Amino acid sequence: MRTGVRAFLADMPRWVAVAVGTVVVLVAGYLLLWLTSTEDVEVRGLPQHPLRSDEAARSIRIQAGSTDGVRVLIDDREVPTDEQRGTIGLRTAALPDGPHQLQVVTPSVIGSSTTTREFTVDSTPPVLRVDDSLRPESPGKPVTVTGTAEGADTVTVAGKPTQVVNGAFSAVVERPDREVQVVASDLAGNRTEKTMTVHIRHPGMxxxxxxxxxxxxxxxxxxxxxxxxxxxxxxxxxxxxxxxxEVPYDSAVPMANQIGAVKGYYNARQAVDQLxxxxxxxxxxxxxxKDPILGEASWRGGHPERVVQTAGGQPWTGGYGGFAFTNxxxxxxxxxxxxxxxxxxxxxxxxxxxxxxxxxxxxxxxxxxxxxxxxxxxxxxxxxxxxxxxxxxxxxxxxxxxxxxxxxxxxxxxxxxxxxxxxxxxxxxxxxxxxxxxxxxxxxxxxxxxxxxxxxxxxxxxxxxxxxxxxxxxxxxxxxxxxxxxxxxxxxxxxxxxxxxxxxxxxxxxxxxxxxxxxxxxx
The missing domain is CATH 3.20.20.80 (Glycosidases)
Structure with a gap:
């Protein structure tokens, strides 16, 4: 007695064998199409961190083995799409803050398959609190910037990152300019900026x-x-x-030396130290x-744009002499x-x-x-x-x-x-x-x-x-x-x-x- 599938097929009528073979082929094809449709779908533009609402629709891109008949849904609602070079993009309004579900429905020979991704939208910027002004002891002296940044993942003070602990931060700016910028950012890229003015009172003279x-x-x-x-x-x-x-001290400024402005009548460092x-x-x-040396050097050197001109394009004098005023x-x-x-x-x-x-x-x-x-x-x-x-x-x-x-x-x-x-x-x-x-x-x-x-x-x-x-x-x-x-x-x-x-x-x-x-x- 013959055993196994071959024996079974040999013992049945020919038409039954054909039918069974067809079913086997169809099932194999379905599995192949299903595997192909799911494995060929790739969703890009969904990082692990939250997205801003204006970024979600703009950044999400979908690639599939075939884009024919592919449908995209967000929170069970189909959204309009466009296709460029085999990549599907979304055309949808800004999404509200919170969790969302993306579904990519891919058609197949029998039914369809769905690829699902979860993502979060966050468009709320951090709440940044700092003082309005800073008062160092004197010019060039350090200032300490303190504040809180609720919802921030990073804070920079004067362009340098500073540590945030339980929403609070403190940073020393060694040589502050007139203004110090503080920027609080979250993972979604939301930013809140504050500009602090550095006030220095002149000691008088x-x-x-x-x-x-x-x-x-x-x-x-x-x-x-x-x-x-x-x-x-x-x-x-x-x-x-x-x-x-004329630059009467011993200046090392390159342009001042190039145009012959440096006269070196006195040594600046010595004068300052003495006083x-x-x-x-x-x-x-x-x-x-009012700089006729720079004015003349610029005009004769092919740079008339550096000189104040008359309406007719000549060097303006106004009683001060030729090339008197630079621009x-x-x-x-x-x-x-x-x-x-x-x-x-x-x-x-x-x-x-x-x-x-x-x-x-x-x-x-x-x-x-x-x-x-x-x-x-x-x-x-x-x-x-x-x-x-x-x-x-x-x-x-x-x-x-x-x-x-x-x-x-x-x-x-x-x-x-x-x-x-x-x-x-x-x-x-x-x-x-x-x-x-x-x-x-x-x-x-x-x-x-x-x-x-x-x-x-x-x-x-x-x-x-x-x-x-x-x-x-x-x-x-x-x-x-x-x-x-x-x-x-x-x-x-x-x-x-x-x-x-x-x-x-x-x-x-x-x-x-x-x-x-x-x-x-x-x-």
């Missing part, structure tokens, strides 16, 4: 100005040092780039955009000045005080500023924004000298005090009595009424920076122009500033000779 050449002259330098010894002043302001475009050794602060005066909107011009400011801060200057940080005076419709895409006022403020982090991070403060008229005529020379105050530590208005016209601020003859004009004009500047931590440190007049000025007139201006709550000041005398009797000695 009673200063006189010295040019680079004046500092090399014992005749001019020694009386200033004697004023410091007597406590009549506590700060000396030295030129680090002047109105001629610091006497307990005297040092301010570097940096004339920014504050040009990135190379900006960087040149920032490089000098940065070097000065690195050399130990306590402040960098910009002068001529403005457009030329005159009819603006007659001027061209290549590359300017905003108002001149916003452009000047943005330049200060660029400078402050570089100066602050090296332990110095940033000031800006401004015309007195800028307090109520901001567009006349592109000095908007409110905008500039956002990116400076102090504003130094030139409220020289000789520079005001009759009747300004209710003063009949400003030149002969130094107390009244200084007191009234500075009151307007105080209003302009109200609500900020920016100080007003005025430039006062120690020279004669129209009226004769001596100790009494200089003292009247100092008293006016002090009576207005501004005990700090800078004295200007072009010849660098000062009336020391106007200044009370220490004690």
């Amino acid at each position: 009673r200063a006189v100005h010295m040019t680079g050449l004046a500092w090399t002259s014992a005749t001019l330098r020694e009386p200033v040092l004697e004023m410091a010894r007597q406590g009549r002043i506590d700060t000396v302001e030295l030129d680090i780039k002047d109105e001629s475009g 610091h050794g006497m307990g005297v602060r040092v301010v570097g005066r940096l004339v920014a955009f 504050f909107a040009d990135p190379v011009v900006r960087q040149y000045n920032i490089d000098i400011a940065t070097e000065a801060a690195s050399l130990g200057f306590d402040d960098v005080l910009y002068d001529y940080v403005r457009r030329p005076d005159g009819a603006i419709e007659q001027m061209r500023f290549p590359g300017l895409t905003t108002t001149p006022e916003a452009g000047i403020a943005d330049f200060l924004r660029q400078t402050q982090p570089a100066v602050r991070s090296r332990g110095a403060l940033l000031g800006a000298s401004v015309f007195g008229i800028s307090v109520n005529r901001p567009t006349q020379i592109a000095q908007d005090i409110r905008q500039m105050a956002q990116y400076t530590d102090y504003i130094a208005p030139m409220v020289y009595p000789s520079h005001w016209g009759p009747g300004e601020f209710g003063v009949a003859d400003p030149d002969t009424q130094p107390y009244e004009i200084v007191r009234n004009s500075l009151a307007e500047f105080a209003k302009a920076v109200e609500g900020t931590d920016v100080q007003i440190i005025p430039w006062l007049q120690d020279f004669s122009l129209g009226a004769s000025y001596g100790p009494a007139e200089v003292a009247a201006q100092i008293r006016a500033a002090g009576d207005g709550g501004m005990p700090s000041f800078l004295l200007w005398a072009a010849n660098c000779r000062y009336h020391d009797q106007a200044l009370a000695p220490a004690g």
Whole structure:
């Protein structure tokens, strides 16, 4: 007797054998199709962590052996799809937060097969809480940022990751800029950002100005040092780039050397160390955009865009001479000045005080500023924004000298005090009595009424920076122009500033000779 399947088939009629064979083939085919349909389906774009709602539909991609008749459902609801090069994408609205189920239904010869994936949507950003401001002891000193970040997986402070324990974090920023950014993120990529302002109060100053050449002259330098010894002043302001475009100290800034601006009249490190050794602060005066050396070198070197131009495309003069004003909107011009400011801060200057940080005076419709895409006022403020982090991070403060008229005529020379105050530590208005016209601020003859004009004009500047931590440190007049000025007139201006709550000041005398009797000695 024959046994096994072959014996069984041999003993049955032929038609039965054919039928059984067909069934076997169909079952095998079904299994093959079922295995093929399920194994060939690949779902991409579903990581282990949650997805944001706007990412889910955009990131999910499905690949199958054949895309014909494939249906996609999310939470048992079919969603529209599109196909590109054998890959199926979803076209669906943003999904609500929470768990979801993706189903890919693949047709087969008999019935269909379903591939299922689970995923979670999370579009809720972390809840970040930090203080609004930071107050280091002095420029360049560390600050500690503390806060909480509910729902965050990572927190960065000033670009560096910090540990989060039970939703709380603390990080030390060694050399903070003007602002410190804190960013809390979760695994889905939701972010919450906070910007903390670093507030530093200027220690104040009673200063006189010295040019680079004046500092090399014992005749001019020694009386200033004697004023410091007597406590009549506590700060000396030295030129680090002047109105001629000269850099009077031994600068290593490459462009300054390339264009022949570096004169090396004095050694900056030695001067700073000498004054610091006497307990005297040092301010570097940096004339920014009135720079005929850079202007001429740029124009003749094939870079006219670095120079303020007339409407006809020629170098603007406006009575200042050829190539006098460089273009504050040009990135190379900006960087040149920032490089000098940065070097000065690195050399130990306590402040960098910009002068001529403005457009030329005159009819603006007659001027061209290549590359300017905003108002001149916003452009000047943005330049200060660029400078402050570089100066602050090296332990110095940033000031800006401004015309007195800028307090109520901001567009006349592109000095908007409110905008500039956002990116400076102090504003130094030139409220020289000789520079005001009759009747300004209710003063009949400003030149002969130094107390009244200084007191009234500075009151307007105080209003302009109200609500900020920016100080007003005025430039006062120690020279004669129209009226004769001596100790009494200089003292009247100092008293006016002090009576207005501004005990700090800078004295200007072009010849660098000062009336020391106007200044009370220490004690």
